[in-house]
Amino acid sequence: xxxNVLCIGVGGEGVLTAxxxxxxxxxxxxxxxxxxxxxxxxxxxGSIPTFVRFGDKGELSSPGxxxxxxxxxxxxxPLEAVRATYYARKEKTIFVIxxxxxxxxxxxxxxxxxxxxxxxxxxxxxxAKQLFVFDAHSIAKERFGEVVLGNTIVLGFAxxxxxxKRKSWVKAIKASSPRMIKExxxxxxxxxxM
Amino acid sequence: MDVLEKxxxxxxxxxxxxxxxxxxxxxxxxxxAYPGTPSSEVPITLSRIAKKVGIKFEYSSNEKVAxxxxxxxxxxxxxxxxxxxxxxxxxxxxxxxPVAYVGVKAGLVIMVADDPQGWSxxxxxxxxxxxxxxxxxxxxxxxxxxxxxxxxxxxFEISEAFEIPVFLRTTTKVSxxxxxxxxxxxxxxxxxxxxxxDLGRYYNIRPNLQEMHKRIDKKLMKIEKRYGRxxxxxxxxxxxxxxxxxxxxxxxxxxxxxxxxxxPHIMKLGMTHPLPKKEIESFIRDKKVVLIVEELEPIxxxxxxxxxxxxxxxxVIHGKDVLPRYGEYNVEVLMPAFGKVFGKxxxxxxxxxxxxxxxxxxxxxxxxxMCPGCxxxxxxxxxxxxxxxxxxxxxxxxxxxxxxxxxxEMQDFVISMGASLGISHGIKKVSNQEVxxxxxxxxxxxxxxxxxxxxxxxxxxxPLVIVMDNGITAMTGHQPHPGSGFTGMGEPVTPIKIEEVxxxxxxxxxxxxxxxxxxxxxxxxxxxxxxxxxxxxSRGECRLLTKRKLRAKDVRFVTFEIDQEKCMKCSECxxxxxxxAIMEVREKPNEEAKYVIDPDLCWGxxxxxxxxxxxxxxxxxxx
Ligand code: SF4
Ligand code: SF4
Numbered sequence: 001x002x003x004n005v006l007c008i009g010v011g012g013e014g015v016l017t018a019x020x021x022x023x024x025x026x027x028x029x030x031x032x033x034x035x036x037x038x039x040x041x042x043x044x045x046g047s048i049p050t051f052v053r054f055g056d057k058g059e060l061s062s063p064g065x066x067x068x069x070x071x072x073x074x075x076x077x078p079l080e081a082v083r084a085t086y087y088a089r090k091e092k093t094i095f096v097i098x099x100x101x102x103x104x105x106x107x108x109x110x111x112x113x114x115x116x117x118x119x120x121x122x123x124x125x126x127x128a129k130q131l132f133v134f135d136a137h138s139i140a141k142e143r144f145g146e147v148v149l150g151n152t153i154v155l156g157f158a159x160x161x162x163x164x165k166r167k168s169w170v171k172a173i174k175a176s177s178p179r180m181i182k183e184x185x186x187x188x189x190x191x192x193x194m
Numbered sequence: 195m196d197v198l199e200k201x202x203x204x205x206x207x208x209x210x211x212x213x214x215x216x217x218x219x220x221x222x223x224x225x226x227a228y229p230g231t232p233s234s235e236v237p238i239t240l241s242r243i244a245k246k247v248g249i250k251f252e253y254s255s256n257e258k259v260a261x262x263x264x265x266x267x268x269x270x271x272x273x274x275x276x277x278x279x280x281x282x283x284x285x286x287x288x289x290x291x292p293v294a295y296v297g298v299k300a301g302l303v304i305m306v307a308d309d310p311q312g313w314s315x316x317x318x319x320x321x322x323x324x325x326x327x328x329x330x331x332x333x334x335x336x337x338x339x340x341x342x343x344x345x346x347x348x349x350f351e352i353s354e355a356f357e358i359p360v361f362l363r364t365t366t367k368v369s370x371x372x373x374x375x376x377x378x379x380x381x382x383x384x385x386x387x388x389x390x391x392d393l394g395r396y397y398n399i400r401p402n403l404q405e406m407h408k409r410i411d412k413k414l415m416k417i418e419k420r421y422g423r424x425x426x427x428x429x430x431x432x433x434x435x436x437x438x439x440x441x442x443x444x445x446x447x448x449x450x451x452x453x454x455x456x457x458p459h460i461m462k463l464g465m466t467h468p469l470p471k472k473e474i475e476s477f478i479r480d481k482k483v484v485l486i487v488e489e490l491e492p493i494x495x496x497x498x499x500x501x502x503x504x505x506x507x508x509x510v511i512h513g514k515d516v517l518p519r520y521g522e523y524n525v526e527v528l529m530p531a532f533g534k535v536f537g538k539x540x541x542x543x544x545x546x547x548x549x550x551x552x553x554x555x556x557x558x559x560x561x562x563x564m565c566p567g568c569x570x571x572x573x574x575x576x577x578x579x580x581x582x583x584x585x586x587x588x589x590x591x592x593x594x595x596x597x598x599x600x601x602x603e604m605q606d607f608v609i610s611m612g613a614s615l616g617i618s619h620g621i622k623k624v625s626n627q628e629v630x631x632x633x634x635x636x637x638x639x640x641x642x643x644x645x646x647x648x649x650x651x652x653x654x655x656x657p658l659v660i661v662m663d664n665g666i667t668a669m670t671g672h673q674p675h676p677g678s679g680f681t682g683m684g685e686p687v688t689p690i691k692i693e694e695v696x697x698x699x700x701x702x703x704x705x706x707x708x709x710x711x712x713x714x715x716x717x718x719x720x721x722x723x724x725x726x727x728x729x730x731x732s733r734g735e736c737r738l739l740t741k742r743k744l745r746a747k748d749v750r751f752v753t754f755e756i757d758q759e760k761c762m763k764c765s766e767c768x769x770x771x772x773x774x775a776i777m778e779v780r781e782k783p784n785e786e787a788k789y790v791i792d793p794d795l796c797w798g799x800x801x802x803x804x805x806x807x808x809x810x811x812x813x814x815x816x817x
Contacts, residue, residue, distance in 0.1 A: 010560065023206045023372055033206045034338070034445075035372040038313055046562035052372075061338070061448040063371030066525045067543050082557060086550045102795075103777045106600070107558035113780065115557070123553040147794055175196075 002055030003163060004065045008084045009076030010047060010102045014151045017176060018074065019050040021155060025164045025172035026054035036063045047080050049087070068092070068127075072161050076151055077102045078120045078133075088127040095128045096158045098150060100137035132157070134194070140187060149180070149187040156191020197239055198246070201379040209369045210235035212339035213277070213305055213362065216346025218243070220301065221381030222275050224250045224267035226260040228640060229670035230279030231314035232369040233307035237277055238671055241682050249383045253673050253682035256611075256640040257282035258289055261304065265293050265359070268302035269396065270387035273350060277305035280320045281610065285641070287325065290359070294329045295398050295406040297357040297413075300387070301350035305362045307369045310489050311522035314366070316595065316608055319520060321490035326361050326467035330410045332417050333361040333467040334425065337444040339373035345425075345464065347378070352421060356413045363466070365489060367442045367522065414468045422470025428477065429460040435536065436477060438494060439487040440466055446525050447487055453525070454538050469497050475505045485535045486513035489523050561599055566775040567741075567751075567799030569664050569708035569734030570594045574602045575771055575805065576714035577630060577660065580722060585628040586621060588614035592634035593669045593736075594662050601772050604632075611637050615645025618657040629657035636667035636675040638692055643699070649727050650700040656727040659701070661692050662708075664736035672739050696729040708734025711804040737797050751798030753814045756789050760810035763787060767802050767811070776802060 005022055009015040016037055023033050031054035038048055051065050068089035075081030075097045088095070099117055107114050115123075117133065124131060136157075137150030152173070159169055169188065177184040196205040197215045207215065213236050217225065225244070227237040237253065244251035250267075254260035257278045264274035278286060283306050290304065308322050309315045326333035334349050336342040342364065349360040398406050427444075436459040439447050444462040451458065461477045463469065478484055478498065486495040495513035502509045516531040517523070526543045533540035564571045574597050577587075589595060589605025590613065598605040607617065618631040633642045638661050649656045667673040674680050679689035696703045702724060704717040714732060721728040744751065756767075756776075767776050768789065775795035778787045791802070793814060803811040 027204065027206045027374060031374075033372065033374045036367065036370060037208060037372060038366075038370050047560040059452060061445040062525055063338075063367055063373070063442070063445060064524050066449075066453075067541075067546055079557060079560075082553055083560075085553055086547070089546070103774075103779075103792075104558040104560045105563050105772050105774050106561060107778075110558060110600075112556060112558040126549070126553070 002053060002060045003072075004070045005052045005072045005074065005162070006065055006070045006084055006087050007050045007052065007074045007076070008047065008080040010080065014148055015048055015050050015076055018076070018151045018155050019052050021172045021176045022052045022162070023054075024175055025168040026052070028168035028171050029164050031055055032057040032060065034060055034063050047083055049084065072096070072158060074154055074158055076100075076154060078117055079104070079114065082120060082123050085124060085127040090127060090129060093128055094130045094161050095124055095132065096154055097124070097131070097133045098137060098154050099133050099135040100147070100150060136191070139190065143190070144183050144187065146180070146183070149183055152184045152187035153191040156188035157194050159188070159192060195243065198243060199377055201377050203377050204374055205377065206372050207339045207343075207375045208235055208372050209336070209339045209342045209364060211239050212342040212375050213346050214239035215375070215377065216343040217275050218247050218249070218380050218383070219343070219378045220347050220350040221273055221383045222249055222350075223272035223383045223385040224264060224274040225276070226252045226254045226263040226274070227277045228254055228257045228260050228282060229667050229673040230257070230282045231670050232309050232364070232366045233277045233279050233282070233305060234670045235369070236305055237673070237682070244683055247380065247383065248385065250385050251682050253675065255676055257286040261286040262289050264302055265289065265298065267387065268298040268300045268359075270389040271300045272384055272387040273301045273354070275303045275305065277307070279315065280306060280308045280322045281315065281317050282306070283322055283325055285611070287329070291329045292398055293359055294331045295410060296396050298353060298359055299357065301353035302359040303346065303349045303353060303362055304359060305346075305364070308363065308365045308490070310365055317610055319490060321493070322363055323466055323491065323493050326363075330414065331359055331361055331467070332414070332465065333363050334464060335363050335441045335466050336368055336464070337441055337462065338368065338371065340375045341464065342368060343375055343378070348421070348425070352417060356417055358410070358413050365442055365522075371442070418468040418470060421465055422468070422473050425464035426470050426473045427462040427464065431457040431459040433458065434480065434482040435459070436461060436481045436484045437487060438463065438474070438477070438484055438498060440494060441489065443487045443489060443523055446523055446528055450525055450528055450532055454532060454536070454540065456536050456538065458536070463494065466494065469494065471501060474498060474501055478502055478509055479505050481506065481509060483510045483512065483535060485516070485531065486511065487517065487523070487528065488513070490519065492519070562596060563599070563772075563774055564593065564596045565738050565797065566773050566795050567737035567797035567801075568593070569732070569737065570597065570662050571771065571773065572711065572734065572799070572801045573660065573662055573708050573714065573732040574604050575801075576711055576718060578602065578604065580715060580718040581628060581630055585630050586618070588618040588629060588631035588657065590614040590633045590637055592637055592662070593664075594632055594634060597632070601770050612641025612645050615642060615649060615659065619645070619649055619653060622653060622655045622657055631657045631659045633659065633661055635661060635663040635665065635677050635692060639676045639690070643695065646696065646699050646701065646727070646729070654726055658721055659727070659729045661696070661729060661731045663692055663731050663733045664739075666736050666739055668736040668738065672736070693729075693731050696731070701727040701729040703729045703731065705731045705733060708732045709799050709801055711801060737799060741797055751796065753791070753793045753796040753798050754800065754803055754811055755791050755793070755814040757810045757812060758788070760808055761789050762808045762810070763789065764807060765789070766805060766807060771802060771805055773802055
């Protein structure tokens with residue numbers, strides 16, 4: 001068995017934190033874990049794909065996900081979901097998209113308008129077995145006054161697709177969020193119940 | 195923290211964290227480094243745990259100094275280590291090569307991270323394995339985080355047993371990959387030592403030189419014998435085709451073999467200098483074909499070609515004939531070569547790639563940008579106001595390299611740490627063009643000071659130097675430098691003031707507040723009028739750092755907003771200033787745009803308010 005998750009979003013630590021939670025949870029469940037977390041220049045507002053892979057040791061060794069081989073794409077930003085299509089395919093990939101657009105600076109400068117969410121869905125569909133779109137950041141902002149917790153809501157929602165025990169999720173969230181543990185657990189639950 | 199978990203536990207670590215763990219499991223006493231991605235998380239991790247574990251940690255002013263610090267400690271009997279990116283080794287090499295000759299007492303390990311594909315570097319795709327050959331030092335190459343930990347310990351063992359410094363080389367996808375790691379025991383560090391005088395031991399002056407050189411030969415031969423086998427992994431397969439590989443490529447090879455359901459013999463080399471000749475000989479002796487899978491230069495390949503002449507002259511050797519010499523490998527890059535060599539049908543990745551290109555069409559790229567509220571953006575904006583598009587803008591290494599992109603395009607060349615100064619000097623020597631040289635604060639201490647001294651020494655016709663002083667080494671994750679006011683252990687220290695150094699070097703100096711356009715422009719105009727060596731220190735704290743500090747205190751920025759009544763839609767704030775928090779929104783493609791500031795992205799620097807020609811931007815009013 002092997003399970004490939006691609007977390008993609010814009011800059012900052014949010015994506016890394018989500019990926020770390022998945023990696024820890026998988027580890028607590030006893031899986032062998034591999035993945036990639038790029039740091040550095042890529043973090044300055046660029047698009048950063050982060051990979052988490054887990055399963056039986058004999059079946060995974062590469063840190064990266066091969067073309068079309070993702071089981072799950074967590075797109076924390078809609079436009080980035082389109083960029084994730086490289087790693088996705090119709091027969092296999094579930095997309096969870098957080099509808100909270102982050103306009104690339106170059107949309108202004110190069111006069112390339114930001115597509116509407118329906119347009120994004122249309123582009124992603126040929127690569128998706130299933131596609132879920134919701135605005136987790138607005139939910140988080142309303143509920144906690146903190147948009148970053150939207151990432152944990154996305155993760156909570158997506159946890160139903162990953163073969164990881166709930167106990168391990170809880171442990172991983174506690175280990176990965178030095179601040180706001182209670183809020184993170186609550187956000188995870190909101191996602192689970194959606 | 196996972197890196198401090200108990201022995202026997204299984205945790206998921208980043209390759210670089212695993213190296214840090216390996217260092218403390220080896221009882222490292224002194225660690226010194228200048229930050230450089232992709233190696234940065236080794237020192238970042240150690241700086242966080244240094245006090246707890248009891249090691250002496252420092253951020254040094256550059257890689258050469260860091261290496262020398264480690265060497266001095268190792269000569270005094272304390273295990274020491276340094277970590278750097280590949281270009282860092284270019285800086286340190288001047289001391290590394292002679293230390294390899296004279297050797298060490300306690301273990302000395304140099305971790306060096308290459309960056310094929312240039313994820314976090316913009317200089318070259320340098321293959322550092324050549325340094326091991328040039329310096330005649332052993333080099334170990336882990337493939338994954340578990341090996342990163344284990345090999346760090348073995349590196350110390352070899353270093354100490356043979357009194358020779360040892361390279362631990364990674365690439366981005368080893369340093370920045372995560373993996374399950376089983377932890378060993380943390381060793382209590384020894385941090386006190388003593389330098390024992392021993393005339394003749396620590397220099398290479400003739401007649402010592404040849405003796406020292408000869409001795410290295412012997413050491414390397416012994417190391418090959420003792421560790422060649424131990425650090426080589428052979429996976430037995432079927433048939434007469436073999437694969438020889440190293441580093442992260444091994445991880446790809448295993449996965450491809452699994453995907454294609456083939457079963458070749460695989461040899462993975464954990465030590466790439468000295469290469470284990472005997473092991474390689476016996477691996478290739480009965481093979482018909484071998485495929486060498488190594489990123490960048492054909493170093494293993496050339497060795498195998500040489501060895502094969504004696505033991506198996508008919509051997510067909512594939513390597514760079516079927517695989518690229520540039521860029522990073524991954525499963526997709528390698529598959530076609532496997533198809534050729536194994537006569538297997540492999541997936542065609544091109545069709546999928548074309549389909550993806552189609553859906554990406556017309557989408558704005560997301561290149562890295564300076565953060566909202568970045569002091570560099572404000573400085574670039576002011577400099578452009580005063581010097582226009584014609585001036586030559588000399589670039590350097592740091593976050594300000596992002597000034598290469600639109601709308602500024604104010605880094606006409608970017609070469610290496612501190613190179614903005616030397617190269618502008620060369621240009622000014624032969625031309626009367628206006629030249630503005632940018633250099634960062636950390637870069638100033640790293641390699642900028644000699645450049646400035648030279649400008650003063652050799653040229654009246656100097657460029658204007660702008661030190662972009664954000665108080666910290668920002669790009670690599672906020673490490674302190676001699677101007678920051680605290681050390682790598684978090685201890686306060688009197689900061690060195692860049693303006694004082696520049697003055698002492700004979701420059702005419704001004705200091706401006708990077709968040710104050712009026713101040714910047716006035717100082718720039720003053721300096722523009724003058725001749726000779728002029729330095730402007732544009733000072734403003736890295737906004738990302740400010741943000742983190744405020745966040746820790748649960749304080750929020752005062753954010754800004756655009757008064758829609760006053761906004762004349764001139765697009766100055768988006769087209770010429772381009773803070774990522776300011777958006778141009780249109781409901782429909784051809785509609786007139788509306789300019790708004792996203793309150794979640796605004797980091798409250800107030801500079802957009804200063805540059806808006808119609809005074810339409812103001813602090814956000816409470817609703
Ligand atoms: S990290 Fe600091 S210096 Fe770098 S772009 Fe962001 S604000 Fe500017
Ligand atoms: S105040 Fe203006 S320039 Fe500064 S971060 Fe906010 S929107 Fe950007």
